[in-house]
Amino acid sequence: MPSAVEVSGLRKSYGQVHAVRDVGFTVGYGEIVALLGPNGAGKTTTLEILEGFRTRDGGTAEVLGYDPGERSGARELRERIGLVLQDIAVEPYLTVRETIARAAGYYRAPRGVAEVIGLVGLTGLERRKVRSLSGGQKRRLDLALGLIGNPALLYLDEPTTGFDPAARRDAWELVRGLRTAGMTILLTTHDMDEAQALADRVVLLAGGVVVAAGEPAALGGRDAERARISFRLPAGYTVADLPVLAHPAHLANGMVVVETGAPAQALHRLTDWAISRGRELNGLTVERPSLEDVYLELTRAGVPARAPERIMR
Amino acid sequence: MTTVVAARRRAGNPAGRPAGTRGSLRLLAHQVWYEQLSFWRNPQSAVFTFIFPVVFVVIMGALFGGVGKSSYFGGLSALQYYVPTIAALSVLGSCYGQLAVALAARRQAGVLKRIRATPLPAWAYFAGLLAHCVLVSVIDIALIVVVGRLYGVPFPSHWLAIMLTLVLGAASFCALGVAVASMISNAEAAPAVAQLVLFPLMFISGTYLPIHSALLNRVSGWLPVRPFNEALTAPFAQHAGADWRHLAVLAAWGAAGAAVAVRRFRWDPRPE
Numbered sequence: 007m008p009s010a011v012e013v014s015g016l017r018k019s020y021g022q023v024h025a026v027r028d029v030g031f032t033v034g035y036g037e038i039v040a041l042l043g044p045n046g047a048g049k050t051t052t053l054e055i056l057e058g059f060r061t062r063d064g065g066t067a068e069v070l071g072y073d074p075g076e077r078s079g080a081r082e083l084r085e086r087i088g089l090v091l092q093d094i095a096v097e098p099y100l101t102v103r104e105t106i107a108r109a110a111g112y113y114r115a116p117r118g119v120a121e122v123i124g125l126v127g128l129t130g131l132e133r134r135k136v137r138s139l140s141g142g143q144k145r146r147l148d149l150a151l152g153l154i155g156n157p158a159l160l161y162l163d164e165p166t167t168g169f170d171p172a173a174r175r176d177a178w179e180l181v182r183g184l185r186t187a188g189m190t191i192l193l194t195t196h197d198m199d200e201a202q203a204l205a206d207r208v209v210l211l212a213g214g215v216v217v218a219a220g221e222p223a224a225l226g227g228r229d230a231e232r233a234r235i236s237f238r239l240p241a242g243y244t245v246a247d248l249p250v251l252a253h254p255a256h257l258a259n260g261m262v263v264v265e266t267g268a269p270a271q272a273l274h275r276l277t278d279w280a281i282s283r284g285r286e287l288n289g290l291t292v293e294r295p296s297l298e299d300v301y302l303e304l305t306r307a308g309v310p311a312r313a314p315e316r317i318m319r
Numbered sequence: 320m321t322t323v324v325a326a327r328r329r330a331g332n333p334a335g336r337p338a339g340t341r342g343s344l345r346l347l348a349h350q351v352w353y354e355q356l357s358f359w360r361n362p363q364s365a366v367f368t369f370i371f372p373v374v375f376v377v378i379m380g381a382l383f384g385g386v387g388k389s390s391y392f393g394g395l396s397a398l399q400y401y402v403p404t405i406a407a408l409s410v411l412g413s414c415y416g417q418l419a420v421a422l423a424a425r426r427q428a429g430v431l432k433r434i435r436a437t438p439l440p441a442w443a444y445f446a447g448l449l450a451h452c453v454l455v456s457v458i459d460i461a462l463i464v465v466v467g468r469l470y471g472v473p474f475p476s477h478w479l480a481i482m483l484t485l486v487l488g489a490a491s492f493c494a495l496g497v498a499v500a501s502m503i504s505n506a507e508a509a510p511a512v513a514q515l516v517l518f519p520l521m522f523i524s525g526t527y528l529p530i531h532s533a534l535l536n537r538v539s540g541w542l543p544v545r546p547f548n549e550a551l552t553a554p555f556a557q558h559a560g561a562d563w564r565h566l567a568v569l570a571a572w573g574a575a576g577a578a579v580a581v582r583r584f585r586w587d588p589r590p591e
Contacts (some may be wrong), residue, residue: 058435059587081438089436093588095429099360104353111349135360145435155437 008071010159010190011056015065016145018051025051027214029065033159038181038191039288040201040222049194050163052211053141056192057089057161068216070159075173088157089243092164094144096151098137102128105136106150113155126150127176142173160184162193166200169194198298201244212305228295233269236261237287240280249275261289350439350447352405358451368417372409372459373466376402380470392529395556402467403555404526405486407548409459411521414452414489416513416532418496426500427588436585445497453489460485477554480561484550488565491543491573498576501583520544543572 008233018026024046033039040195041049054060056067058074070086072079096105103119109204110116123129131139145168152160162181166174168272181204185191195201201208202222210218210225218225237244245252250272252264266272269292280287295303359365383397392400425431434444436573468474475481499516503509521527524545525537530536539545546565553559 027548054587059432059435081440084438086438087436091429091433091436093429095433097357097430099357102351104356108349109437111353112439114438151433228382299535 010032012068016062017064020064026213029216031209033192035190036188037206038185038204040205040208041194042201042208048214049211086158088155088160090149090152090162090165094148096136096147100136101133103132106154109151109154116154117156122150122154137245137315159190164194202297217304222297224299228300231295232265232267234293235264237290240285249279327567346443347446350443351450354447354451372405373462375405376463376466381551384470398470398472399556403551404548406460406463407551408526410456410488411492413455414492415496418493419499420509421471422500423506427506449493452493456485456489475555476558477560480554483561487549491569494573494576498579501580524548550551
């Protein structure tokens with residue numbers, strides 16, 4: 007089965023600035039893929055090429071079987087994709103229902119207006135003027151506009167920026183629900199928690215190239231990385247007394263850290279050691295490198311100087 | 320792979336919306352309706368659009384209401400001269416000026432990008448804008464004619480010629496408005512740029528005062544504003560029909576504007 011999105015060797019320059027140097031990835035049907043990366047990494051340019059807003063300088067791109075750079079298929083493609091853009095772009099004087107009904111009229115087979123209003127949680131606000139909505143409500147309206155055409159593929163450009171934690175959870179729930187209903191979703195985000203919570207796979211961009219790709223849990227090999235066990239050394243003992251190799255942490259109050267490739271074993275020996283001495287291991291935690299650690303590690307190395315955000319986006 | 324793509328394309332086609340002319344007309348009606356809705360919902364913009372030309376006629380009436388037919392106004396009374404030129408001015412304002420500013424603002428706000436992401440064809444979007452501009456112009460002209468009547472200017476007799484001139488003028492100035500919007504990249508500069516082009520042009524075209532310089536008249540005769548003034552004055556005040564020569568000049572400008580607009584118009588706010 008072909009993928010919903012197939013990109014390879016994508017290139018795009020603005021004058022001297024190489025926004026996208028070599029980007030390739032695929033999005034399978036029914037998958038949620040997150041494009042991650044710092045500002046200027048080429049995320050938005052890549053997305054805009056796939057949305058048909060920008061031409062590409064090189065490489066191939068196929069979206070739902072269409073070349074997004076070709077005008078002939080553009081209208082058909084737009085019937086089948088939905089966009090939620092970074093900027094809130096809705097006309098202030100229409101009501102919620104009117105705004106969505108207007109967009110519905112542009113599609114051959116839209117979803118029901120009331121259904122979409124319910125889906126994004128704007129029920130009860132149908133007759134409110136858009137300008138009287140809160141920022142979060144406008145964002146939901148934006149999402150409704152992305153969904154009204156009943157797209158096979160939804161692009162979400164930083165969908166929860168500016169949401170409070172509860173609203174963000176709700177939005178995630180909604181996005182997962184859409185995926186369950188068979189929608190394919192390509193999103194960009196700065197938010198590692200979001201990528202981790204939503205994405206089946208992440209594609210990490212830096213300096214216009216893909217620096218890592220894979221499941222969020224395994225990105226950059228972090229599932230195979232050594233775990234860090236940290237705890238407070240019981241009073242009266244030194245690091246040398248411990249049954250495993252440990253070193254003092256850079257923290258105050260006697261914290262020590264054990265780095266190990268076999269955390270279960272190390273943990274067992276440590277707790278055994280403590281219990282047999284009638285001691286507690288206060289502040290005990292086991293950590294793996296977070297997605298954010300991997301992200302920072304991978305995007306820091308060998309990345310060319312950032313171009314101004316204004317041009318790169 | 321190719322067959323899969325072809326099959327998917329075919330499968331996409333036959334659903335819901337009626338194809339062809341009927342579908343297009345329905346789409347157009349839909350677009351016109353919502354353009355009107357968002358216009359009339361903004362009371363300030365609606366009121367100012369219509370108050371401005373009325374105030375202008377009232378002022379001109381107060382200033383020149385008593386001036387009868389004179390050679391200074393080309394053999395017309397002052398108000399017979401000003402009613403059609405102010406009508407032309409209001410068409411210019413709503414089709415060229417307001418459209419250029421509104422498009423630049425909508426582009427900057429991302430509204431155009433959002434529209435472009437839907438299957439709405441570009442022609443339907445612009446046709447909706449044109450219909451809006453024609454409607455506003457018709458209301459403007461009706462108001463101006465009524466106020467002019469209060470100052471003793473008789474109702475014009477050649478309504479068909481007026482409608483034709485109006486629609487052609489509105490279309491041409493809309494095209495020029497879109498062309499100017501294509502050249503401006505930031506919305507803050509749009510009103511200034513639009514006015515900078517328009518104001519001197521209106522002045523030398525006799526919108527504010529009749530021009531008696533043969534050279535200026537020759538120059539402005541080839542620019543878009545004066546031909547429109549003349550083409551409206553003929554059926555309004557001179558009891559003549561459509562002024563084909565001036566309409567041709569106007570249409571040529573409209574076509575030039577459309578050519579620039581088609582090549583240069585951008586939907587998304589960020590420069591490539």
